[in-house]
Amino acid sequence: MKNIVILISGGGSNMAALVRCAARDQWAKRYGAQVALVVSNKAEARGLDFARAQGIATEVMDHKAFPDRETFDAALGDLIARYDTPEWPALVVLAGFMRILTPAFVERFAGRLTNIHPSLLPAFAGLHTHQRAIDASCKFAGATVHLVTAELDHGPILEQAVVPVLPDDTEATLAARVLTQEHLIYPRAIARLLQRG
Ligand code: GRF
Numbered sequence: 001m002k003n004i005v006i007l008i009s010g011g012g013s014n015m016a017a018l019v020r021c022a023a024r025d026q027w028a029k030r031y032g033a034q035v036a037l038v039v040s041n042k043a044e045a046r047g048l049d050f051a052r053a054q055g056i057a058t059e060v061m062d063h064k065a066f067p068d069r070e071t072f073d074a075a076l077g078d079l080i081a082r083y084d085t086p087e088w089p090a091l092v093v094l095a096g097f098m099r100i101l102t103p104a105f106v107e108r109f110a111g112r113l114t115n116i117h118p119s120l121l122p123a124f125a126g127l128h129t130h131q132r133a134i135d136a137s138c139k140f141a142g143a144t145v146h147l148v149t150a151e152l153d154h155g156p157i158l159e160q161a162v163v164p165v166l167p168d169d170t171e172a173t174l175a176a177r178v179l180t181q182e183h184l185i186y187p188r189a190i191a192r193l194l195q196r197g
Helices: 015-023 027-031 047-053 070-079 101-109 129-135 171-197
Strands: 004-010 033-042 055-059 091-094 113-117 142-149 158-163
Touching: 004 015, 004 047, 015 027, 015 033, 015 047, 015 171, 027 033, 027 171, 033 047, 033 070, 047 055, 070 101, 091 171, 113 171, 129 142, 129 171, 142 171, 158 171
Parallel strands: 004 033, 004 091, 033 055, 091 113
Antiparallel strands: 113 142, 142 158
């Protein structure tokens, strides 16, 4: 089995979209793949309830319980590595995981570590993407799925979706419009990676 490990910090709607798509499109049958584990660095992440209700294994790894970023990332990496199989190292999917990862972690999972970012990268890496797009009078915004490299919110682009920025948009209305597209492109990008093997 190809194991997918999803990392979240909050609502987990992208994780839920992936889980739903995996079931609907029969990823187990089609690709021999399953969402095997959902990890959150926050115990109160709402996404954990969804994952548990789906019968998916969950783990909470509180970064505040670790002395530094390196130690946390090493422990997180070891947890994920338990889901490697002899034929296939686990695919690591960041879905609203609000932690900056160390170069050592990125290196360890290079080529099988993905992220979704709510902007049309390379524009607006970092936080507050929607407000920054509105402030810059952008006419279009969107979301990007990319492979993770050591530089924050960079790396080869796997999928993008574009939405219009409307004249009366607020950060919240734009974020909601972008999020609906995130839920389409993240599962599509992961399915492509699984297909490629
Ligand atoms: C999404 O907009 C994602 O792109 C960003 O954080 C948000 C997470 O939403 N990195 P959710 O937890 O998947 O609902």
